[in-house]
Structure formats: C-alpha cells, structure tokens
Amino acid sequence: MHRLLAALDHPERTLPPVIHIAGTNGKGSTQAMLRAGLEAEGARVHAYTSPHLVRFHERIRLAGTLVSEAELSDLLDAVDAANAGAPITFFEVTTCAALLAFARHPADWLLLEVGLGGRLDATNVVDRPAMTIITPVSFDHEQYLGDTLAAIAGEKAGILKPGVPCVVAPQTPEAQAVIEARAEAIGAPLHVHGRDWMAWSERGRLVVQDDRGLADLPLPCLRGAHQIVNAGTAVAALRLLGRSDAALSGAVTRAEWPARLQRLVHGPLTQAAPQAELWLDGGHNPAAGRVLAEALAAMPARPTHLICGMLNTKDVSGFLRPLAEVTRSLTCVSIPGAQATLPAEATCAAGTAAGHTATTAASVTEALAAIVAREPGARVLICGSLYLAGEVLAENG
Secondary structure, three states: OHHHHHHOOOHHHOOOOEEEEEOOOOHHHHHHHHHHHHHHOOOOEEEEOOOOOOOHHHHEEEOOEEOOHHHHHHHHHHHHHHHOOOOOOHHHHHHHHHHHHHHHOOOOEEEEEOOOOOOOOOOOOOOOOOEEEEOOOOOOOHHHHOOOHHHHHHHHHHHOOOOOOEEEOOOOHHHHHHHHHHHHHHOOOEEEEOOOEEEEEEOOEEEEEEOOEEEEEEOOOOOOOHHHHHHHHHHHHHHHOOOOHHHHHHHHHOOOOOOOOEEEOOOHHHHHOOOOEEEEOOOOOHHHHHHHHHHHHHOOOOOEEEEEOOEOOOOHHHHHHHHHHOOOEEEEOOOOOOOOEOOHHHHHHHHHHOOOOEEEOOOHHHHHHHHHHHOOOOEEEEEOOHHHHHHHHHHOO
C-alpha cells in the first residue's frame, strides 16, 4: 500500500478528516448512522465500505453519491498504471482507487471502514485520523486474525493512533483488556462504553449518556436490539466530535443500510409469497447468529423459517446454533457466483448438527416456494452471507 500510494503522489495525505472504523460486527451499520448524522447537519461525507451487495460502486461514496462508472474506470486505470505490474491484491487496488477519489473530491468527512482486521488492513495508512472507532469484537476470519478474542482484538486495535481519540463499543473483558493495553502503550485516548458512555432503550426511546449528559433520541430506524449498541456508538462518536442535536437525531432516524435485518416488501420474491413476511440479513458469524435469534424472538409470534447460504470460511454451526431455538426449519442453498460458497449439502449437515430440521434447495426462490406451500403466512429469514444477500437484492429488484 505504501509503495503504490507513493506512486500515486500520496492521496492518503490530502484527505478530509477521517473517521476510521474497525470491529467484527456493526462496522457498516455504525458507519451508516455516522454518515446519516453528519449529512443531517449539511456536511459532505465520503464513505468507503466493503463488500458491496449489488454493484461495486457501493463501496465508494463521494459526498453522498456513488462513484460513477466513468470515474471508477479512470481511477482503476490510474492505479493499475502506477502499480506497473507489481504484486498486488484486489482490495489493495480498490482501496488505493478509493483514496485517490476521496483526495480529488472536496468533503467535510471521510468514513473509512476496515476491510479485514485493522493492523495490516489496506485502509490503515492514514497517520492522523480525526477519530477511530472499534465496534464489538468477536470471532470471524480466524484463519487470518487468530483463534482467540485477544488475538483478534489485537488486530482491531492496530488502527489506534497516538493522540487520536477512539470510541470503544461494548467488548468482552478479554478484548477490552487488549484494546486498553494498546491504547496505553501508544498514548491513544479511549472513550469506552460502560465507563465514558452508555446507551440503552427505555420506553421506546434511545438514551445515550456521557459526560455531556443525557441524549434522549428516537429508537434507531435500523431494526434489531443490536442496533442499540451501534446507534449508541455512533451517537457517542458524534457527541465526542461536538456535533449538533440535528446530527444525533439524523443518525438514528435517517440511516439506510440494506441487508441488515431488512424487511422485503417489494419485488418478485414478495409477489411469490404474498402472505409471508420476508426478511434479509447478511450476518455470518456466531455473534450475528445470536443477535438475529434475539431479534426473531422479540418479534410477534409467527412460524419462522430460515433460508441460508454461507461461505466455506465461516463457522456455520456457530452461526446457526442459536437460530435453531427460534425457527421451525432450515433450507440450505449454495450462493450463486461465489467461488467460496459452501455447498448446500454441507450447510445442511452443519445445520442438522446445530439442531435444525434441515434440507436443501437449488435456489432461494425454490426454497421460499417450498416453505410457503406448507405455511403460506410464514416468517422467512434469508441469511448467512452478504454475498447471498447481494444476489437476493439483485434478483428481487
């Protein structure tokens, strides 16, 4: 990254103020709420996120607008020419292209989401961000980040910078200890959940408390109890930055983030199952399985079924196990076009081992048809991968 950015005349040195976000779960939702909040008070906000759901252009948002096809092509050509055939990865190329775009376009803020880990991530090239954020750390990508929470937290804490404040979302004691040790070692001031700020829901409202007092806000428009944590993290960050009440309200009421417990209400899938209640979520690790199970349990009683496709790098049983307690059946599919897809039969075997009544189907459409043939008014959650979620959103219009 440093070699290629030098060849591009160091765009990472001429960026708007950067908020760098790492963590296992909630990075994207927290970023979406930060963006909504900053834009609510009129700020121009760049944002970088991954992976995309339907179009690659979703990864690079320039002052509120997705990068155009023509500009993206020019950016990638420029990066390819500067790289001159040297060894490079897809994510390094695309991150350099994004940084080049962000440096070329004026904005008030840049929200930079880590791709994987933090310490060695391609985004970790900004020497002095305005703020860093670490969302909850849990198990994922163990083959790269380590097989203990301490090891994974150490990678996430690699985005900390001397003198740069970091907002820390709720963590396990093991992860918290690692983050605090790293912060102390380099002199990074922490704004820690449970010590410096807290967030909870009360009487249909979101309450965030810090040394500035109480903020009484609407519940986040993104669904699920886990979004209380993400909304609290975003609001705590905005308050630490000294943003307005309009930003706090905008963060929780205006955020849009597809495939995060998203209700599908239009398109061919809903037309094929008019009496059913369809939901879509891209969560794919054990922590996501737990929060999805909690969200389903909190919904009004309704027969609930899963359609699931996962990658072969994930802890499939760990994701599915908590969901077995709140669902009647599991139908497994392979993810179209994903080279690393786990075959439906393997997902089925893992689901059975996790306590599900599991079967397979050739597609989401076929799986949905079989479920509603048995229970027309079922609640159906399509889940297991952002790649599957992207395919569903693309096919469903």
